[in-house]
Amino acid sequence: MSLRLLLPTEGVADLLSTWPDEPRVYERGRTDVDEAMSLDCFTELIDTGCAPPDEIAVIKAGPSNRTAFLTNGRTDPAKLRRLRDHGHTIRLGNLQRWLPAFHHISRGIQRETGYSNYMHAFYTPGGEQGLLHHWDQQMAVIVQVAGTKTWQLWKPVLDAPMREYNESFRVWREDFIPKWEAAGPDLTIELTAGQTLLLPRGWVHNPHALNHVDEPSLHLTFAIRERTPLWLAEQLLARAIEKPEFRRVILPSELEQPVLADRLSETRQAIVVFLSELDMTEVVGRVREAALSELEYTT
Numbered sequence: 001m002s003l004r005l006l007l008p009t010e011g012v013a014d015l016l017s018t019w020p021d022e023p024r025v026y027e028r029g030r031t032d033v034d035e036a037m038s039l040d041c042f043t044e045l046i047d048t049g050c051a052p053p054d055e056i057a058v059i060k061a062g063p064s065n066r067t068a069f070l071t072n073g074r075t076d077p078a079k080l081r082r083l084r085d086h087g088h089t090i091r092l093g094n095l096q097r098w099l100p101a102f103h104h105i106s107r108g109i110q111r112e113t114g115y116s117n118y119m120h121a122f123y124t125p126g127g128e129q130g131l132l133h134h135w136d137q138q139m140a141v142i143v144q145v146a147g148t149k150t151w152q153l154w155k156p157v158l159d160a161p162m163r164e165y166n167e168s169f170r171v172w173r174e175d176f177i178p179k180w181e182a183a184g185p186d187l188t189i190e191l192t193a194g195q196t197l198l199l200p201r202g203w204v205h206n207p208h209a210l211n212h213v214d215e216p217s218l219h220l221t222f223a224i225r226e227r228t229p230l231w232l233a234e235q236l237l238a239r240a241i242e243k244p245e246f247r248r249v250i251l252p253s254e255l256e257q258p259v260l261a262d263r264l265s266e267t268r269q270a271i272v273v274f275l276s277e278l279d280m281t282e283v284v285g286r287v288r289e290a291a292l293s294e295l296e297y298t299t
Contacts, residue, residue, distance in 0.1 A: 002105045002106075002112060003109060003112055004031070005032055005105060006143055006196055006222055007141065008026050008027060008028055011024070011026040015141075016112070016113070019139070020200060022200065023153055023187060023189065023197060023198060024197070025189055025191065025196070025197050026198070027194065028196045030194060033105065033145075034145050036099070036101040036105075037099075037102075037218075038145065039145065042121060045092065046080050046090065047081065048077060049076060049080065050075075051092050052097075053070055053073065055092060055098065056090070056091070057090075057091045058080075058083045058088040058089065058090055059088060059089045059130035059131055060086075060087055060088045060089065060128065061129045061130070061132060062132060064131075084123070087125050087128040088125075089122055089125075089129070089131070091121070091130070093120045094120070095119040095121060095220075105119070106118070109224065111292060114227060116225050116294055116295050117222060117224045118222075118223050119221065120221045121218065121221075122218070122219055122220075123216060124147075124149065124209045124217045124218075125209070126212055126213045126216055126217070127212070128208070129207075129210055130207070133176065133180060133206045134168040134169070134205070135161065135168045135202050135203060135205065136161075136199075136201055137161045137162050137201055138201050138226060139200055139201055139223070139224045140198075140199040140201075140221050140222070140224075141197075141221070142197040142199055142220075143220040143221075144191045144193050144196070145193060145218045146215070146218040147192075147217035148190055148191065148192045148193075148209070148211075148212045148217060149190075149212075149219055150189070150190055150208050150209065150211050151190075151191055151197060151205055151206075152188050152205065152206040152207075152208075153187040153188070153199075153203055153206075154186050154203070154205075155203065157202070157204065158171065160201065161201060161202050162228060162230075168204075185206070190211075227291060235283070235287045235290060236278065237275075240274055245270055246274075250263060
């Protein structure tokens with residue numbers, strides 16, 4: 001079971017049975033995932049420049065930089081080491097795309113949950129910070145591999161963000177950080193090696209290693225994209241395109257009032273008829289297969 005590599009037995013049970021909506025910390029111990037991306041392994045990827053350049057970002061208390069480590073479009077190990085030594089967080093993204101061990105873990109998680117997912121690794125030098133305050137659109141399982149990371153957490157500003165809807169950078173206000181800092185975090189977690197943090201979508205987080213100057217932090221983020229009723233609705237309508245009435249041209253003149261209201265009413269009724277005629281046994285099988293195989297953003 002892939003989830004068992006990230007969480008102890010009770011954590012897996014919590015995730016699958018209740019999908020927690022508040023942060024939780026579990027004692028994971030060491031598993032094969034710690035070996036698949038150990039501190040030595042991460043350092044080797046920096047020193048050799050073998051990580052795909054499109055999957056690298058460097059961050060220092062602000063937005064990420066996707067080019068500072070490149071020479072002629074390729075990963076330059078010397079530049080990457082220099083950035084690390086000057087306090088930049090190094091993020092290796094989408095491990096499931098280019099490391100076989102994480103590909104297998106990702107596929108296992110999808111078989112166990114029906115949710116697509118992706119994995120990033122973050123190396124932060126001691127006493128430094130990479131990303132600043134933000135929130136995410138999916139459940140994050142944070143696996144601390146080495147060192148300690150401080151997670152300052154605030155309750156969600158907006159309920160259940162998803163896809164482009166209410167992403168933090170899209171709805172950002174300049175008063176967010178001053179307000180959060182003045183109030184102080186709702187929760188502060190010192191996540192140490194061998195622990196795992198469940199961080200539900202929407203929770204504001206400000207992760208850093210500012211309090212731990214003597215050792216670097218390495219953690220893995222397993223982002224698990226929840227399915228939603230909107231996803232089910234999209235699956236129900238997925239084959240409407242096979243019906244000619246859904247492919248006919250809507251004339252420009254029909255996109256103006258009062259004709260537009262009539263066309264919308266007609267289309268709504270056509271959807272009702274289409275849905276009423278579905279073979280639900282076939283749909284269930286098709287949607288289950290989609291849950292287990294779709295790899296793109298699906299929340």
